[in-house]
Amino acid sequence: MTTLAAESSSILEQELSVVILLAVAAGIALLVRRIKVPFTVALVVVGLVLAFFPDFIDLDISSELILGILVPPLLFEAVLHLPWPRLKADLGPILMIAIGGTLIGTFLVGYAMRDWVGLPWLAALAFGALISATDPVAVIALFKSLGVNKRLAVLVEGESLFNDAVAVVIFNLALGAAAAGETLTWGHGIEEFFIVGLGGLAVGLTLGYIVSELILEAVDDPLIETSTTLALAYGSYVVAESFGTIFGIEDLHLSGILAVVAAGLMVGNIGLNNTSPSTRVSLESFWELLTFLVNSFIFLLIGIQIDVTDLSTDIPDIAIAIGVVLVIRLMLVYGINWLHGLIQKDRKVPVEYRHVAFWGGLRGAISLALALTLAESPAFTEEVGETIKLMTFGVVLFTLIVQGTTIGTLISRLGLSGKSASEEDQQRHQALIYARRAGRRELERLGHEGVLFREMADAMTQTYDEQIEENTEHLGQHFVSHPELEISMLVAARRDALLAEQSALLDLGRRGLASSEVVHELSVDLDHRVAALELLEERWESDSVFPDVHSREEGPH
């Protein structure tokens, strides 16, 4: 009875902690609307403060919790909205930096840490791997709010998805070798790397295909389909990580992260096309909510985990780690993109994007989880584990707080923010016309219904008319001075019109005026149109990023 009561009390305490974290996250989400700080950065800062009250939050934070429970849904949701044609178009630079860059970076950081911090080689290598995993959550959220070119978002997000997997594989190899008291040989390392990586991809692609083509195609039920995608996100991770146990092959682990990425890509690019529009809306809403919750937990937990007073005990090593990580990231981002530019000239990554890729290479949950794994592992001494943990926390904190709060300014200074002053001015006038027309309609209604006497309603609507006329005139002149805005407005208006068509179709279906088959067929066509518009817009955007040739005329000779 006593044990049961103690367990129940512990569960209640953990539940209370979760409730507190949820409330804190909601409060921060409200707050960041008023202050210009990325949501995730604000979460970390509040987490740092919460860490001073250890009794306040009673949660067992382990690497398994982060890697096994929190990371899979985040990765799954990130790839769910990553169109394959767009990813494929930039697969060259993404894989070069995610695989080549992570491998080279791991070794360079490893050498520096061995020589300058005095870590054993395999521990230094493990640190090099874990600190190579970038976490783009804060940066991607910023991209969305600043209206940054989608190609840049795909490059940053794509790199992160694949380098997470590469980092985990190298980390596990180094940790495994240290635990077994062996050295890590190149041959063994490369062999393992391919088995684990390709195996993980195969598991994810297979499970993703089954769910997309069999379940999502055959069933039209938002609850079943949403639950299935949730099961797939976790299932692909678990099956890949436990592949050896499931199929009786001793010590065989495949990459769970790559399995989740592959499964998410299948569902996002095939599965979602097999669902009805209403299911798709439910499914996307569910994943949006889950991502918000998981991100909130992860970044609060990062803050809670980092004890600032502990960090102060090892400032020299942390400073070395931050410096080394920054310098090596700089070398890799510029070096590899330069090399890629020579190989694939038609998809050269613009210099401005390289600046953002360098400074936007924040570190987060994966680095933290792997550092905790290493600190808990008997492979290294407690002192080594603690040093690596503190250096990781230091780097994560620096990148999130220093780089995370300044990357927005960098994007704006580089002119990559989609919303230029002229575009903002255009949107302001459009918004005023839209709002004032709504106000006018309301006054007209009140006048018509006799709530306002006619003369008053007429006088007020005429005042609105004058204002609307002024805004419309200004907008017309605006396009004459800024012709470059014309296409983006045309595309934005077309997208809005397509979404309105989609909404009207759903409404028709709900009211029973069109069969679900007809609604589905037309909605799929609209989905394709929206995707097509994005492709056209992306091509147009990528062309308009650069200065261009003008003013030449050539006649036949």
Added chain:
Amino acid sequence: MGGEVVYVSWGGTGQGEAVRAAVDRAGEAGQKLRYLAILDDDQFGELSPALAEAVRSELDWLLHAQLRMVNLQTEVAVQPIIDIRQGDVEEIIVAVVQDAGSQLILLGAPLPTDPRAARRQSIDELVDALREQTGAAVEIVGPES
């Protein structure tokens, strides 16, 4: 000059200013205008059939809207023929210009930065190649032209 003026944009929609300039140019020459929009293989080469069809259809929709807008804004009203094709940029331009017997090719600026979509190392090289193969005059029209 006989036939029609061929205005070319590739890699998505053309810039409004370039389209207006092309319409004016065709109006001045008293010729028909063919709006040749090329979906280059680099970006649109390997789409699923449904998505490829949607891309063509959306591009057609946008170009019609854009041309209607240009016609409403300019004094010269021309009714261009919209011609959307997919494949190698240079080959398509040459084929269309030869079929139409055009003597004037207008390339819509800003040109895609990547002239390699047309297998050339620079826009100048592309312009020279088009001139040589078609015998037509080649102009770049659009912002700052």
